[in-house]
Amino acid sequence: MDVWTRVATEKELVTTLSVTVGDRLVALFRTDEGIFALDDICSHEYSRLSEGEVWAGEVYCQKHGSRFNLRTGSVTGLPATLPVGTWDVKVEDGEIWIASRTPEPS
Numbered sequence: 405m406d407v408w409t410r411v412a413t414e415k416e417l418v419t420t421l422s423v424t425v426g427d428r429l430v431a432l433f434r435t436d437e438g439i440f441a442l443d444d445i446c447s448h449e450y451s452r453l454s455e456g457e458v459w460a461g462e463v464y465c466q467k468h469g470s471r472f473n474l475r476t477g478s479v480t481g482l483p484a485t486l487p488v489g490t491w492d493v494k495v496e497d498g499e500i501w502i503a504s505r506t507p508e509p510s
């Protein structure tokens with residue numbers, strides 16, 4: 405069963421926003437294709453994906469340049485080799501809600 409958490413209003417998300425759900429940091433990205441949510445911490449080393457660049461459906465980690473697919477969290481560019489967690493997103497009455505698709509990394 406999905407556990408939805410309200411994390412922001414639509415107005416608060418201009419392009420990128422970092423939010424906290426429990427003890428997980430989550431990056432929200434607004435793109436022409438919609439709103440996407442990924443775990444905010446890069447799977448390579450410690451860096452915030454919310455501080456990276458978004459281009460063509462991918463986020464580029466600002467520390468070493470790994471790329472992750474915004475829809476799937478999969479790695480599309482090294483040096484990272486592990487995906488990042490992804491979240492379902494819904495918008496209701498101007499509020500953004502997210503629900504984890506993947507368990508918390510161990």
Ligand code: FES
Pocket residue numbers: 446447448449450451465466467468469470483484
């Ligand atoms: S910390 Fe993100 S690519 Fe190295």
